[in-house]
Amino acid sequence: MIKNIHHTAIICSDYKKSKHFYTEVLNLEIIKETYRAERKSYKLDLALNGNYIIELFSFENTPRRISRPEACGLRHLAFSVENIESAVEELQAKAIPTEPIRIDPITGKRFTFFSDPDDLPLELYEI
Known part of the structure; x- marks a missing residue:
């Protein structure tokens, strides 16, 4: 289906x-x-x-939507990247702050979050 x-x-x-x-x-x-x-x-x-x-x-x-802390609904949109440090550096060079890089305890993969202009949470996930 x-x-x-x-x-x-x-x-x-x-x-x-x-x-x-x-x-x-x-x-x-x-x-x-x-x-x-x-x-x-x-x-x-x-x-x-x-x-x-x-x-x-x-x-x-448009009304504001609560996105943090963990509100019910769509949590975030994740983009896959090959090199998370490079992707973070590129965002920060464009004045987009990112959270510290973390490791997913379930998959062992590295990830971080940043926000769009409306503070919607976006994720970079290293593949």
Whole structure:
């Protein structure tokens, strides 16, 4: 039945700032940008390595969502990286703070967290 995850939808509070973050900081590729005048809303389709992964939406007057501490709901979005130190250095060079690198006690893999402009938790997971 289910084949894989198609995309993750994110609603942002500041479209220009979030578009810059996801395309310039994380280097995701723009597939299509659509402005829906009737909703006063942007929809930005983003890809990573040619794979469609994120729909970034803007809406007026969106309520804040609690993301920490461990609120019920979608916990975070994780990106795999080959070298976590290099990925952390690249983010920090772009003024994006990261948490200290940790080791997953179950898998033994290294990971860290950082946030998008709306403080949504994002993870780097070393493969």
